[in-house]
Amino acid sequence: MKPPYEITSQILKLVSSISEKIGEVNAKYLVKSNPTLRKQNRIKTIHSSLSIEGNTLSEQQITAILENKRVVGPQKDIIEVLNALEVYKNLDDLKYNTEKDFLKAHKMLMSDLIENAGKYRTKGVGIVKGSIVEHIASPYQNVPFLMKDLFQYLKVKSEIALIKSCVFHYEMEFIHPFMDGNGRMGRLWQTLILMEEFPVFGFLPFETLISKNQTAYYCALSASDKEGKSTKFIEYMLTIIDQSLLELLDNSAKKLSNEDRIQIFLETDIDGFTRKDYLNYFKDLSSATASRDLKKAVDEGILTKQGDKKTTIYKKI
Incomplete structure (x- = not known):
């Protein structure tokens, strides 16, 4: 069953704007930009996605870990970075529409951080902000069936990839299939879905813009929860993607050497x-x-x- 959302004029406008920018990126050969830029963007992606979840390590420390240098910091934070580096190293081998690979990626991402990494939760969970319960996740007994349906949705070829990636991201967060790592997995899997059609997303650190204003990210999730459909979250994420592509084009305005x-x-x-x-x-x-x-x-x-x-x-x- 197709998850509920509406196509608004803002969504149409954003899809058009993003498509134009991707065309410009391709015309300027930015998809296969130099390895240094790709490495920098990968580090930005990992830093931003983990900082949203409270990781304290800097981009410089993540670079040092990538280069096998000794880093002083909380052990948990270092493990999170090592795991994320491992996942992104294997990104090209993961299939976006395969549940088995989804669980495999979670196992890599959360290894040595939680029990039962790579397995769906077997307990009920709620998301608390301060003293307020923001969201009661789906009963754990329903998680396998809901995730199976969500992966069936990913196989619908008539859906626009840009929208499909946002819908998956929101629905996965709503189901909250894991005890921990749901946010990281939502952003990672959206990247993977987009990469299937647009390789540039393998190196576009759109998480950087999310981490700069995390409140807006959580507000978009909350607004979609209240409406019972992912429309508001789709609008938010497409805006983030559009801005990220604009930054990429602005930063790469210089001619290729x-x-x-x-x-x-x-x-x-x-x-x-x-x-x-x-x-x-x-x-x-x-x-x-x-x-x-x-x-x-x-x-x-x-x-x-x-x-x-x-x-x-x-x-x-």
């Missing part, structure tokens, strides 16, 4: 290519600039060169 272009091209499946192939990939490039890029890559031992002039074939090393 020759190192960036070579790195991006090397990440394609193309091997044994000519200068013409390179120009076909970077359509705005002049022949002289393409020649300089390729010569520099050969001089630096990144590419090998066979043949002469127009018959020259370049190969990855």
